[in-house]
Amino acid sequence: MEKVVIIGTGCAGLTAALYIARANLNPLVLTGLMPGGLLTTTSIVENFPGFPEGIDGYELMTRMQKQAERFGARVQFATVESVDLSKKPYSLIVDGEKVEAETIIIASGAGHRHLGLESEDLLEKKGVTYCATCDGALPMFRNQPLVVVGGGDSACEEATYLTRFGSVVYLIHRRDSLRASRIMAERTLANPKIKPIWDSVVTEVLDVKQDKVTGVRVKHLKTNAESTLDCAGVFVAIGHVPNTQIFKGVVDMDENGYISRKEGSQTNVPGVFVAGDCSDHVYRQAITAAGMGCAAAIDAERYLAALSQ
Ligand SMILES: Cc1cc2nc3c(=O)[nH]c(=O)nc-3n(C[C@H](O)[C@H](O)[C@H](O)COP(=O)(O)OP(=O)(O)OC[C@H]3O[C@@H](n4cnc5c(N)ncnc54)[C@H](O)[C@@H]3O)c2cc1C
Numbered sequence: 001m002e003k004v005v006i007i008g009t010g011c012a013g014l015t016a017a018l019y020i021a022r023a024n025l026n027p028l029v030l031t032g033l034m035p036g037g038l039l040t041t042t043s044i045v046e047n048f049p050g051f052p053e054g055i056d057g058y059e060l061m062t063r064m065q066k067q068a069e070r071f072g073a074r075v076q077f078a079t080v081e082s083v084d085l086s087k088k089p090y091s092l093i094v095d096g097e098k099v100e101a102e103t104i105i106i107a108s109g110a111g112h113r114h115l116g117l118e119s120e121d122l123l124e125k126k127g128v129t130y131c132a133t134c135d136g137a138l139p140m141f142r143n144q145p146l147v148v149v150g151g152g153d154s155a156c157e158e159a160t161y162l163t164r165f166g167s168v169v170y171l172i173h174r175r176d177s178l179r180a181s182r183i184m185a186e187r188t189l190a191n192p193k194i195k196p197i198w199d200s201v202v203t204e205v206l207d208v209k210q211d212k213v214t215g216v217r218v219k220h221l222k223t224n225a226e227s228t229l230d231c232a233g234v235f236v237a238i239g240h241v242p243n244t245q246i247f248k249g250v251v252d253m254d255e256n257g258y259i260s261r262k263e264g265s266q267t268n269v270p271g272v273f274v275a276g277d278c279s280d281h282v283y284r285q286a287i288t289a290a291g292m293g294c295a296a297a298i299d300a301e302r303y304l305a306a307l308s309q
Contacts, residue, residue, distance in 0.1 A: 001089050001100045001101065001102065002027075002028045002099060002100065002101040002102070003025050003026065003027070003101070003102050003103065003304060004020050004025050004027040004028070004101065004102070004103050004104070004105065004300055004304075005027070005028045005029075005030065005092060005099060005101040005103075005104050005105070006020065006027050006028070006029040006030065006073075006104075006105045006107060007030050007032070007080050007092075007104065007105065007106050007107060007108050008030070008031075008032055008037065008106070008107035008108045008109055008243075008276070008278075009029055009030075009031045009032070009035050009036060009037060009061075009065065009075060009107075010034075010036070010037020010038060010039065010061075010107060010109050010276060010277070010289060011037060011039060011061075011064065011276065011286045011287075011289040011290040011293065012037075012107035012109070012275035012276025012277070012278075012289040012290065012292055012293035012296070013029060013037070013105070013107035013275070013276070013293060014029070014036075014037075014061070014064040014065055014067075014068050014293070015064070015275075015289075015290040015291075015293030015294050015297070016105045016107060016275055016293035016294070016296050016297040016300075017029045017068035017073040017075070017293075017297075018064070018067055018068040018071065018073070018297075019293070019294055019297030019298060019301070020073070020105075020297045020300065020301065021068050021069075021070075021071035021072045021073040022071045023297070023301045024072070025301065025304070026072050026073075026074065027072075027073050027074070028074050028076060028099070028101075029068065029073050029074065029075045029076065030076055030078050030079065030080055030094060031075060031076065031077050031078065031079075032078075032079045032080070032108065032243075033079060034109075035061075035065075035075075035077060036057075036058060036061030036062065036064075036065070037061065037109055038109060038111075038277075039057040039058075039060060039061055039286055040057050040058045040061050041057065041125070042057040042125070042134065042135075043056060043057065043125065044056060044057070044138075045057050045060055045134075045286065046137065047133075047134070047285070047286075047287070048060060048286050048287060049287065060286075076094075078094045078095045079094070079095060080092050080093070080094055080246060081093045081094070081095070081096070081246070082246055083104070083246060083247065083250065085104075085250050085251070085269045085272060086250075088102070088271070089101060089102055090102075090103075090104055090271070090272070092104070102271060102304060102307070103271040103272070103273065103300045103303060103304060104271070104272045104273070105265075105272075105273045105274070105275060105293075105296045105297065105300055106244070106247065106251070106259060106267070106272065106273070106274045106275070106278060106279075107274070107275045107276045107278065107289075107293060107296070108242075108243040108244060108276075108278045109242075109243050109276055109277045109278055109289075110240045110241060110242040110243060110258075110277040110278055110281075110284070111240065111241050111243065112130035112131075112236065112239075112240055112241075113236075113238045113239040113240060113241055114236065115149065115202060115236055115238070117202070117203070117204060117205060119204050119205040119206070119208050120205050120234070120236070122208050123205050123208065123211075123212065123213050123234075126211060126212045126213060127140065127205075127212050127213025127214075127232060127233050127234060128205055128213060128233075128234045128236065129233065129234070129235055129236070130235070130236050130237070131235075131284075132148075132157075132158035132159075132161045132162050132235050132237075133158075133161065133285065134285075135233075135235075136158075136161055136162050136164070136165050136235075137164075137165060140232060140233070141162070141165050141166060141232055141233045142165050142166075143165075143166070143167050144166055144167060144231065144232035144233065145166060145167055145168045145169075145170065145229070145230055145231045145232065146162050146165075146166035146168070146169050146170070146231055146232065146233045146234075146235065147169075147170045147172060147202070147216055147229065147231045147233065147234045147235065148162065148169060148170070148171050148172070148235045148237055149172050149173075149202055149234065149235070149236050149237060149238060150171075150172075150173065150236070150237035150238045150239075151171075151173035151174070151175060151177075151178045151179045151180065152178075152179045152180050152237070152238075152239070153180045153181055153184050154237045154239070155171065155173070155178075155180070155237035155238070156171075156178060156180040156184045156185060156187070156188040157184070157237075158235050158237045159171045159188055159191075159194050159235075160187065160188055160191060160194070162233075162235065163191055163193040163194060166193070166232075166233070167193075168193055168194075168195060169193055169194045169195070170194075170195050170196075170197055170229055170231065171188070171194055171195070171196045171197065172197045172200050172201070172202060172216075172218060173196065173197070173198060173199075173200070174199065174200065174201050174221060175198070175199065176198045176199050177198075178196075197218065197229075199220055199221045199222050200218050200219060200220050200221060201218070201219055201221060202216045202217070202218055202234070203217045203218065203219045203226070204216065204217040205217075205234055206228065213231065213232060213233055213234055214230065214231075214232075215228050215229055215230045215231050216228065216229050216231060216234060239256075240256075240277070240281065240284070241257065242256070242257040242258050242259070242277070242278045242279075242281075243278055244257045244258070244259055244278050245257070247259065250269070251267050251268060251269055251272060251274075252267060252268040254281075256281065258278065258279055258280070258281050259274045259278055259279040260279075261274060261279055264295060264296075264299045265279075265292065265295045265296035265299045266299060266303075270303075271300075271303055273296040273299050273300050273303075274292075274296065275289065275292035275293040275295065275296035276289035276292050276293060277289055279292070280292065
C-alpha cells in the first residue's frame with residue numbers, strides 16, 4: 001500500500017512530491033496525460049522566483065521533477081481513471097490497475113476554456129494566449145492593439161492589466177453588458193484604453209497563413225455583420241475547467257468543479273488533500289500552485305504522523 005499518492009505533476013504535484021519525498025515517505029506521483037502540467041506549454045516563464053533571465057516552462061518542470069526524484073519520489077506516466085474514497089485504504093484505478101493509498105494529494109490542475117476555433121489552436125503561443133499575467137508583458141504585445149474575449153471578472157482583470165502594455169485593448173463580449181461584478185465592470189468601462197465590442201463573437205483568429213496573430217474576424221450576433229479587427233494578441237478569458245470530474249460526488253467542490261478546502265489543504269475526505277489550480281479559481285499561477293503543493297504535503301505528513309501515534 002502506498003503512503004501517499006500524488007495525482008498530477010504540475011507545479012503543485014511536483015512541489016508536494018518534493019516535500020513528501022524529503023520526509024522519507026517515498027510518494028507515488030502520477031503524471032496524467034500532461035507530465036509537467038500546463039507550464040510545459042509555455043516557452044518562457046518570467047515570474048517564477050529564482051530565474052532572473054526567465055526559464056523555459058518545460059525546463060522548469062523537468063528540474064522540479066528531478067529535484068523530487070532525487071529524494072525518492074517515484075514519478076509514473078499514468079492516469080487515474082476513478083477513485084473509491086468510501087473506505088480506507090483508499091483505492092484508485094490507475095491505467096486499469098488498482099492502487100491503494102493511505103493519503104492522496106489531488107493536484108490535477110485546470111484547463112482553460114477554449115473558443116473552439118481551429119485558427120485559435122493553430123495560433124496558440126503565436127499570439128493566442130489564455131493568461132495575461134503570464135504573457136502580457138512579452139515584447140510581441142507591447143504598444144500593439146490587443147483583444148480580450150470574455151465578459152466576466154477574469155476578462156475585465158485581463159483587459160485592465162493589458163492596458164499597461166497594449167496601445168488599445170478591445171474587449172469582445174457576446175452580450176451587451178459585462179457579467180463581471182459591478183465595481184469591476186465600472187472600472188473596466190471607465191478605462192480609456194479599453195474599447196468594448198458588444199454582442200459579438202470571434203469567428204476566426206487571423207492569420208494562420210502568416211503563422212502569427214494579425215487580427216480577428218468578429219461577428220455581431222444581432223445583425224450577423226462580420227468585420228475584422230487588427231491586433232497582435234488574443235487573450236481568451238472565458239473561464240476554466242478544473243480537472244476534477246473523477247472526484248465528482250465524492251469530494252466536495254463548488255458549482256464550477258473547483259475542489260473545496262476545509263482547513264488548510266484538507267478536503268471533506270480525511271487524508272485527501274488538494275493543491276493548485278484544481279482548487280484555486282483566484283490566483284492560478286505557478287508559484288501559488290507550488291505553494292499549495294508544499295502546504296498539502298505538510299498537511300499529509302502531519303496527518304500520517306498523527307495516525308501512527
Ligand atoms: C500558456 C500558459 C502559460 C502560463 N504561463 C505562466 C507563467 O508565466 N507564470 C505563472 O506563474 N503561471 C503561468 N501559467 C499558469 C500555470 O501554468 C498554472 O498556474 C500551473 O501550471 C498550475 O499548476 P498545477 O500543478 O495546479 O496544475 P497543472 O500544471 O495544470 O498540472 C496538472 C497535472 O495534473 C495531471 N492530471 C490531470 N488529471 C489527472 C488524472 N486523472 N490522473 C493523473 N494526473 C492527472 C496533468 O497531467 C498535469 O500533470 C501559464 C499557463 C498557461 C496555460
